[in-house]
Amino acid sequence: MHSEEENKTITVNGNTVKPGQSRLVRIEIARLPTGTLIDIPIHIFNAEQAGPIVLVQAGLHGDEINGVEALRRVLKDRAFKIEKGALIVVPVLNIFGFIHFSRDVPDGKDVNRSFPGRSKGSLASRIAYHYTSEVLPQIDIAIDLHTGGAQRHNHPQVRYTLGDSESEELALEFDAPFHFSSKLIRGSFRKVMHSMGKPVLVYEAGESMRFDEHSIKTAVTGIKNVLGHLGVLSKGKRKPKSIHLKTTKWLRAPRAGMFIPEIENGSKVSKNQVLGAINDTYSKTNKKIKAPSDGHIICVNHQAVVNQGDALFHIGR
Secondary structure, eight states: OOOSSBOOOEEETTEEEOTTOEEEEEEEEEEOTTOOEEEEEEEEEEOSBOOOEEEEEOOSSTTOOHHHHHHHHHHHOTTOOOOSSEEEEESOSOHHHHHTTOSSOTTSOOGGGSTTOOTTSOHHHHHHHHHHHHTGGGOSEEEEEEEEOTTEEEEEEEEEETTOHHHHHHHHHHTOSEEEEEOOOTTOHHHHHHHTTOOEEEEEEEETTOOOHHHHHHHHHHHHHHHHHHTSSOOOOOOOOOEEOSOEEEEEOSSOEEEEEOSOTTOEEOTTOEEEEEEOTTSSOEEEEEOSSSEEEEEEEOOSEEOTTOEEEEEEO
16 A cells, blocks of 8 residues: 555556546547557546555446446445545546447457456457556456346345454445455456455456446445545445355356246355246256355346256355
């Protein structure tokens, strides 16, 4: 964390944002076949008083739009005044995926499996390289907003890196309904940040290409909670109520068929409670899906027709 009396100047792509200044800067990435330039818009709010530099980003996967909307609301909020440190807001990191309604870039590669990237690598690798080179060295903490995949609806939850006490503390302060540790994934944004000794919170809520108001509002409130805890914003009195999950497990389809969930996402469940059922198309079989233990449902698959082995419910204890 920064401890100087005056905050630091932030420089991105040759553009400087001095203490007390706010500015929109851009990192040029590549051009479309039409010649249209694609760049990453980066909003920087730099306070005069020293403090942590916090990155809040969304759209690392281009089809995960709840976080994009959450950050749009943050930028629109005129009362959102940074008191110390700095806030860097990146509403859409994967511009290519966003305009193509896709998780990945046009060549099929995942930007969140391409960090730290290479300057002359694939498109995904180049995006990761420029971001790692230009932005990450200057920040102290990051909040990375995501959603569930296609048809998988995540109840609002925050994931932190196992063994990182600072990220665990911040996960509690975010105060989503649930928080738990998860392993680092090779090539991910969180892994490269961890290698730099910088904590990351990964917020997961909703499902891809669908707005979910509860997920969006929880994201906005959670960001404010963390910034308040860090002193970047004025802090109100509150007591976090987020439930810490020690273990999580996916319940998978024992057979193929038509899947009918019978439990609301986020619900507390008891061992052997019926969560849903898989029916065959001729009404000859009905396989009930039961909870293997007491716990909380943190994700529900909304796919109506499933294959054997498909993930149906994510349950945490």
